[in-house]
Amino acid sequence: MVELEPDSATVARPRPWRSATRARAGSGRGAAGAVRARLRLVTAVTVLCVLTLAALSVPVLSAAPGTVDYQAIRLPPGPGHPFGTDTSGRDLFVRSLAGLRVSLLVAVVSTVVSTVLGTVVGALSGASGGWVDRLLMRLVDAVNAVPHLLLGIVIVALYQGTVLAVVLSIGLTHWATVARVVRSEVLGLRNRPYVDAAVSAGAGRWWVLRNHLLPAIVPQAALSAVLLVPHAVFHETALSFLGLGLPPHLASIGNILSDGREGVLLGAWWIVAFPAGLLVATTLSVSGIAAAWRDRTIPTRRSELTL
Amino acid sequence: MLSARGVVAGYARGPAVLDGVDVSVPRGSVRGLAGPSGCGKSTLARVLALLQRPWSGTVELDGREIRGARYSVPREARTSVGIVFQQPRPAVDPRMTLCEIVSEPLRVRGVRQLRSGVEELAEVTGLDAELLGRMPHEVSDGQLQRACLARALAPRPRYLICDEMTGMLDASTTAALVRVVIDRVTEEGLGVLAISHDESLLRAWAGNDVIRW
Numbered sequence: 427m428v429e430l431e432p433d434s435a436t437v438a439r440p441r442p443w444r445s446a447t448r449a450r451a452g453s454g455r456g457a458a459g460a461v462r463a464r465l466r467l468v469t470a471v472t473v474l475c476v477l478t479l480a481a482l483s484v485p486v487l488s489a490a491p492g493t494v495d496y497q498a499i500r501l502p503p504g505p506g507h508p509f510g511t512d513t514s515g516r517d518l519f520v521r522s523l524a525g526l527r528v529s530l531l532v533a534v535v536s537t538v539v540s541t542v543l544g545t546v547v548g549a550l551s552g553a554s555g556g557w558v559d560r561l562l563m564r565l566v567d568a569v570n571a572v573p574h575l576l577l578g579i580v581i582v583a584l585y586q587g588t589v590l591a592v593v594l595s596i597g598l599t600h601w602a603t604v605a606r607v608v609r610s611e612v613l614g615l616r617n618r619p620y621v622d623a624a625v626s627a628g629a630g631r632w633w634v635l636r637n638h639l640l641p642a643i644v645p646q647a648a649l650s651a652v653l654l655v656p657h658a659v660f661h662e663t664a665l666s667f668l669g670l671g672l673p674p675h676l677a678s679i680g681n682i683l684s685d686g687r688e689g690v691l692l693g694a695w696w697i698v699a700f701p702a703g704l705l706v707a708t709t710l711s712v713s714g715i716a717a718a719w720r721d722r723t724i725p726t727r728r729s730e731l732t733l
Numbered sequence: 734m735l736s737a738r739g740v741v742a743g744y745a746r747g748p749a750v751l752d753g754v755d756v757s758v759p760r761g762s763v764r765g766l767a768g769p770s771g772c773g774k775s776t777l778a779r780v781l782a783l784l785q786r787p788w789s790g791t792v793e794l795d796g797r798e799i800r801g802a803r804y805s806v807p808r809e810a811r812t813s814v815g816i817v818f819q820q821p822r823p824a825v826d827p828r829m830t831l832c833e834i835v836s837e838p839l840r841v842r843g844v845r846q847l848r849s850g851v852e853e854l855a856e857v858t859g860l861d862a863e864l865l866g867r868m869p870h871e872v873s874d875g876q877l878q879r880a881c882l883a884r885a886l887a888p889r890p891r892y893l894i895c896d897e898m899t900g901m902l903d904a905s906t907t908a909a910l911v912r913v914v915i916d917r918v919t920e921e922g923l924g925v926l927a928i929s930h931d932e933s934l935l936r937a938w939a940g941n942d943v944i945r946w
Binding site for chain 2: 618619620622623624625626627628629630631633637638641642
């Protein structure tokens with residue numbers, strides 16, 4: 427005998443894939459989800475603004491940020507030193523924010539480098555097709571086949587100790603993902619009827635690329651860029667932590683963390699905890715903004731980018 | 734005369750959609766092409782508009798054989814054959830205003846003084862001049878198709894291919910757009926290939942000059 431299921435059963439069916447991806451991208455459905463998403467966006471923007479402002483202003487305003495004071499080694503957080511002091515007696519609050527400034531600068535510049543490079547390669551590859559496409563995509567495969575950090579270390583080792591080397595080592599290893607995203611977008615666009623119409627109107631490849639393809643991929647490329655920023659911060663930290671990144675006198679989050687290793691063993695947890703907290707807060711707020719943006723621009727599509 | 738001789742064409746790894754087709758479009762007249770859905774009308778339209786390379790056979794434009802398709806065809810040849818698609822919405826860039834869409838063929842050629850040209854085209858095709866500043870999603874299908882026709886006529890083509898141009902439109906807009914094209918045929922000697930699945934509509938366009946597939 428056939429039993430008809432009650433109506434409520436149909437309500438409990440699994441959601442269609444569209445809403446599944448939407449949920450994956452961040453915001454829940456309904457009014458409560460919208461409020462939560464809005465709240466998260468506002469929090470993320472506020473946190474990022476405060477951190478950026480602090481990172482830009484505090485090291486400049488404070489008298490001597492890198493002053494070594496052997497009378498005040500490994501002081502716990504207290505009135506004079508909100509984050510405590512490190513193994514050389516430097517104030518960690520100022521040093522962390524100076525480090526955050528360097529880390530953010532490196533992250534943003536290397537993100538710009540890899541986004542521009544990735545967009546150029548991806549657009550060229552998708553728009554021209556044929557052997558150009560095949561060649562460029564094999565190049566992308568080659569870059570992707572080597573672990574990012576390893577390739578980064580090689581580049582840094584060649585020109586050790588400069589900010590530019592760190593920027594390049596991150597920028598030159600992360601354009602491949604951007605190139606893939608941009609290429610797939612261009613491939614989907616280049617056979618649209620409006621491109622046909624432009625070709626029929628006498629447009630050349632360059633015209634089509636500049637007027638129809640590039641404007642269409644700007645949201646994708648910008649999104650990839652925003653998602654890359656936290657990733658680049660981590661890479662800079664990892665390189666500096668390994669002793670390959672920035673010179674020790676130049677405070678960066680990675681340098682501070684690597685200095686703080688032995689401090690932790692002596693019970694000075696704050697040397698690691700506060701800079702790491704700043705790093706996590708920055709990364710979370712940037713990816714929060716990216717998630718909100720992704721929700722707004724491409725709710726039905728999963729990003730190819732992995733963090 | 735725009736003609737296809739023994740054209741075999743199709744899409745990657747599929748069977749041939751067109752298998753040895755001969756069609757010619759003389760100047761100064763309208764030739765109709767009627768056939769059911771899926772018989773290759775649109776493929777023929779793309780081949781004749783020099784947007785798709787036939788697998789074999791030739792396309793001749795005013796006695797000159799055209800090799801290749803798309804970017805490899807000289808601009809002058811491409812702009813001699815205009816095309817209007819069935820659906821106006823995918824045929825316009827969603828990020829451009831109607832003015833930018835209509836003026837694209839002029840801008841491609843480096844024409845700077847666009848205003849008079851665009852306004853004249855809008856007037857000829859019955860496109861409301863107030864709509865020129867709008868984006869495609871802000872206007873109706875009918876107005877958008879008028880913009881597409883204006884764009885196709887902008888480079889003053891010698892031939893026009895109307896691939897189900899009026900398929901999405903109501904009767905009055907259909908009549909208006911057909912009138913615009915017929916005027917060009919009588920005044921400027923435009924050669925038109927009108928493609929549709931609706932033979933009775935084609936008879937209104939082309940009289941008895943209708944090819945049936």
